[in-house]
Amino acid sequence: MTETDPTDPDLIVASASAIRATLLRNAGLAIAVQPAPIDEPALRRALEAEGASPRDTADALAEAKAIRVSAKRPGALVLGCDQVLDHDGAVLAKPEDPDEAIAQLTAMSGRTHRLLSAAVLAEDGAPKWRHVSTVRMHMAPRSPEWIAGYVERNWDSIRHAVGAYKLEEEGVRLFSRVEGDYFAILGLPLLEVLNHLTLTGRLTS
Numbered sequence: 001m002t003e004t005d006p007t008d009p010d011l012i013v014a015s016a017s018a019i020r021a022t023l024l025r026n027a028g029l030a031i032a033v034q035p036a037p038i039d040e041p042a043l044r045r046a047l048e049a050e051g052a053s054p055r056d057t058a059d060a061l062a063e064a065k066a067i068r069v070s071a072k073r074p075g076a077l078v079l080g081c082d083q084v085l086d087h088d089g090a091v092l093a094k095p096e097d098p099d100e101a102i103a104q105l106t107a108m109s110g111r112t113h114r115l116l117s118a119a120v121l122a123e124d125g126a127p128k129w130r131h132v133s134t135v136r137m138h139m140a141p142r143s144p145e146w147i148a149g150y151v152e153r154n155w156d157s158i159r160h161a162v163g164a165y166k167l168e169e170e171g172v173r174l175f176s177r178v179e180g181d182y183f184a185i186l187g188l189p190l191l192e193v194l195n196h197l198t199l200t201g202r203l204t205s
């Protein structure tokens with residue numbers, strides 16, 4: 001929580017993702033940001049060892065974040081999110097460094113991968129609602145030189161994005177077509193979250 005967060009928020013966002021908070025604030029929600037202190041890499045490895053699908057992995061990680069924070073915030077509605085990149089069935093993690101980003105984008109160039117964007121709402125440590133959006137991302141063939149230049153120009157920004165791209169920035173040049181919801185690509189099934197909050201009376205309509 002920060003001193004600027006509202007004292008009676010519509011929603012607590014258990015995410016460190018800047019774009020998730022921006023999308024919700026731009027929609028007019030009074031949110032408080034409280035990232036979930038979970039060991040995401042360890043949980044991701046455990047899920048992988050159990051053979052969890054990319055979709056179930058995103059859902060389980062989003063739930064873990066929502067539950068962890070909501071257990072500490074009695075009576076509050078908490079949103080947990082997670083986004084997973086599925087490339088030929090393999091769950092790709094965020095690149096550690098520019099070379100890894102170049103290798104990952106080169107391997108995906110000219111091919112299609114999926115983004116799974118999961119959201120879970122929890123109260124008092126229990127999940128109350130969940131949604132996973134799937135987006136098919138059709139990457140254009142890009143030369144190794146262009147990819148290297150793209151990563152060099154954008155590393156400070158893309159290092160925090162699961163596919164080493166931000167669609168609203170130069171990363172859009174990596175694609176020839178996308179099939180699915182724009183907000184889900186950015187990391188949040190925003191319309192589904194807002195629909196639920198409105199239908200359940202959390203938001204006026």
Ligand SMILES: Nc1nc2c(ncn2[C@@H]2O[C@H](COP(=O)(O)OP(=O)(O)OP(=O)(O)O)[C@@H](O)[C@H]2O)c(=O)[nH]1
Nearest residue numbers: 015016017019082083160161162166167185186187
């Ligand atoms: N701005 C932007 N961010 C993107 C895009 N694609 C993926 N991301 C971000 O990549 C990150 C995916 O990693 P996650 O593990 O889901 O979330 P995180 O940023 O680590 O934050 P937590 O919710 O605290 O785990 C999220 O912050 C997404 O918002 C994009 O096209 N634009």
